Structures are given as structure tokens and as C-alpha cells.
Amino acid sequence: MRVFVTGVGGYIGGAVAVRLLQEGHTVVGLTRDGAKVGALARLGIQPVVGTLDDADVLTVQARGADAVVNAADSDHLRAVRTLVAALAGSGKPLIHTSGSSIVGVGTDGEVSSAIFHEDVLDSDSGWEPEHPIRKARVAIDRLVLAAAEQGVRTAVLCHSLIYGPAQGLPGESVLIAALVRQARAAGVVRQVGGGGNIWSNVHLGDVAELYLLALEKSSPGTFYFVESGEESIGAMAAAIARCLGLPGPVPWHPDADADAADSVWDPQFAMHALGSNSRVRGSRARDLLGWRPRHHSIIDWLSSTSFGETVER
Numbered sequence: 345m346r347v348f349v350t351g352v353g354g355y356i357g358g359a360v361a362v363r364l365l366q367e368g369h370t371v372v373g374l375t376r377d378g379a380k381v382g383a384l385a386r387l388g389i390q391p392v393v394g395t396l397d398d399a400d401v402l403t404v405q406a407r408g409a410d411a412v413v414n415a416a417d418s419d420h421l422r423a424v425r426t427l428v429a430a431l432a433g434s435g436k437p438l439i440h441t442s443g444s445s446i447v448g449v450g451t452d453g454e455v456s457s458a459i460f461h462e463d464v465l466d467s468d469s470g471w472e473p474e475h476p477i478r479k480a481r482v483a484i485d486r487l488v489l490a491a492a493e494q495g496v497r498t499a500v501l502c503h504s505l506i507y508g509p510a511q512g513l514p515g516e517s518v519l520i521a522a523l524v525r526q527a528r529a530a531g532v533v534r535q536v537g538g539g540g541n542i543w544s545n546v547h548l549g550d551v552a553e554l555y556l557l558a559l560e561k562s563s564p565g566t567f568y569f570v571e572s573g574e575e576s577i578g579a580m581a582a583a584i585a586r587c588l589g590l591p592g593p594v595p596w597h598p599d600a601d602a603d604a605a606d607s608v609w610d611p612q613f614a615m616h617a618l619g620s621n622s623r624v625r626g627s628r629a630r631d632l633l634g635w636r637p638r639h640h641s642i643i644d645w646l647s648s649t650s651f652g653e654t655v656e657r
């Protein structure tokens with residue numbers, strides 16, 4: 345199969361591309377960065393230089409492929425519209441990458457009991473899909489799912505916090521990198537508030553496996569939460585402290601500590617990501633696609649990683 349992958353130079357797209365290549369598929373990958381072309385080609389990927397705004401590039405590549413994986417940006421509406429239009433009536437798979445911050449609950453580091461299931465997008469009750477922080481991403485996810493009616497075999501993989509080593513070019517997951525970056529800048533590991541807030545999570549290797557399964561056999565218009573465990577940010581921060589040999593974790597408060605000289609967290613990011621909960625449960629990947637995640641502990645991984653320079657970006 346010839347698969348067009350956006351975000352092939354990134355953390356998720358890179359892992360998906362490498363896994364597809366291992367299975368003997370051909371991968372054509374979009375990158376904005378001409379300097380990555382050589383490294384991508386050495387991985388076996390056929391690079392195409394362009395951006396998600398280049399409608400002609402996306403259209404030609406999507407039409408020339410047997411399937412499309414959109415892993416560059418969960419929030420790029422124009423790209424999704426272009427890809428759907430290019431594939432309309434083809435019956436080809438379009439696997440879109442989303443993230444479980446769509447059901448985030450900001451609590452400044454306190455645990456929330458709210459747990460969300462895969463029917464969440466079917467209704468507007470019981471959560472706040474219109475909240476400004478998530479409205480645009482929710483609308484894109486719904487648009488992708490609705491494109492099944494236009495003859496595209498769409499799926500939305502809505503990932504929780506992804507962890508694990510990069511599989512393609514160097515890269516790292518956003519939340520872990522932010523915790524490590526702050527720790528290095530401050531000489532102490534920090535967490536938002538008490539750090540009791542919880543994120544579901546999943547290993548990058550298991551994520552890549554799921555794209556393969558979804559490309560192969562997902563039914564049109566299916567939404568998946570992708571998770572295989574959950575953990576508090578405080579426990580993650582403690583594991584990072586042990587690994588880096590730094591003190592902490594100590595509380596950090598977006599309002600009071602944002603101006604600290606060693607602070608590298610944007611207060612909005614701290615509040616809505618590091619200080620929030622995103623607790624999801626997904627059964628469809630297991631029940632419908634036979635997905636069997638092999639990794640179940642982000643703490644085990646954090647405890648065994650050296651946090652090389654690739655964690656910085």
C-alpha cells in the first residue's frame with residue numbers, strides 16, 4: 345500500500361511511517377523542512393516538501409496514495425477539508441490524529457473524577473464541547489467522522505498522553521518534554537499545584553501499531569480513544585526527578601509563579617495541559633480492531649529513560 349503521511353518528520357507521524365515501512369508499505373511523507381529530506385529518505389520515506397496549507401500538494405499526494413494518515417496537526421481545519429475533498433468517493437482510508445485534551449478538565453493540579461468514553465462526540469451533554477479551548481478541535485474531529493458520508497473511510501485516533509522513544513527523526517512527546525525542560529531550567533522538578541491531576545496515556549509503539557490496524561480494517565466514521573493506562577502528573581514528575589537526580593517535584597502555580605526567571609511554561613499551557621486531567625477509556629480499538637497494547641506503565645518507561653538531548657525542542 346502507498347500511504348501519504350503528514351507530519352512524517354514529527355513524533356507520531358515518524359513512528360507511523362517507520363512501522364508502515366517495516367510492514368513493506370510505501371510511505372510518502374509531507375515535511376515543511378527541506379533540511380529533513382535527506383534524513384527522511386535514509387529512513388526509507390519518500391519526502392515531499394510542503395505545508396498543510398498547500399492544497400494542491402495535499403490533493404495530488406492524497407489522490408496518488410491508497411491511504412492517508414494526517415499526523416501533522418490535530419487543529420488544522422483547512423488541511424482536513426482538503427484531504428476529505430481529495431478522497432471523496434474513493435473509499436480510501438483517512439486516519440486523522442486528534443488528542444484527548446478535547447475532554448480536558450482544568451483543576452490546577454487536583455484530581456478530577458470525570459472519565460470520558462468514546463460516545464462523547466455523539467452528544468453535547470455531560471461535557472463542554474463548545475469551550476473555546478477545545479471547540480475547534482472537536483469540530484475537526486466531527487468533520488472527519490462525517491466525511492464517511494462522502495465515501496471516505498475515515499477514523500479519528502484521539503490519543504491520550506503519548507510516551508516512549510521517537511521512532512523516526514528525533515522528537516519527544518509534548519507534556520514530558522515540558523516537564524523535563526522546566527526541570528533543567530530550574531534545577532528542580534515542578535508540577536502544577538499538588539500534581540494529583542491524571543492523564544490517560546499510551547506508548548508510541550502501541551500507537552503506531554494502531555494506525556496499521558485502522559488503515560487495514562477500521563469501519564468508516566469511527567472515533568477511538570487511544571489509551572492503555574493512566575497516571576498522575578505528580579507521579580510522572582517524581583519519576584523524572586529520580587531519573588535526572590534533581591529535587592522535587594515541588595508545586596508551581598500558573599498565577600503566582602509565571603514570572604519566575606527560570607519558568608519556561610506558558611501559563612495557559614500549564615493550566616490547560618500540565619495542570620489538567622484528561623481521563624479517557626477506549627474499547628473500540630481492542631474490540632473492533634484487535635489492538636493489544638504491549639506497554640502499560642509510563643512510570644516504568646520514565647524510570648528507565650535517560651532523557652537525552654532529543655527531549656529538548
Ligand SMILES: NC(=O)c1ccc[n+]([C@@H]2O[C@H](COP(=O)([O-])OP(=O)(O)OC[C@H]3O[C@@H](n4cnc5c(N)ncnc54)[C@H](OP(=O)(O)O)[C@@H]3O)[C@@H](O)[C@H]2O)c1
Nearest residue numbers: 351353354355356375376395396416417418442443503506
Ligand atoms: N504527542 C502526543 O502526546 C499527542 C497526543 C495527542 C495529540 N497530539 C497531537 O498530534 C499532532 C502531532 O503530534 P506530534 O507529537 O507528532 O507533534 P510533532 O512532533 O510536533 O510533529 C508534527 C510534525 O508535523 C509537521 N507539521 C506541523 N505543522 C505543519 C504544517 N503546517 N504543515 C506541514 N507540516 C507540519 C512538523 O514537521 P516538519 O517540521 O517536518 O514540517 C512537525 O514535526 C499535534 O497536533 C499534537 O497536538 C499529540
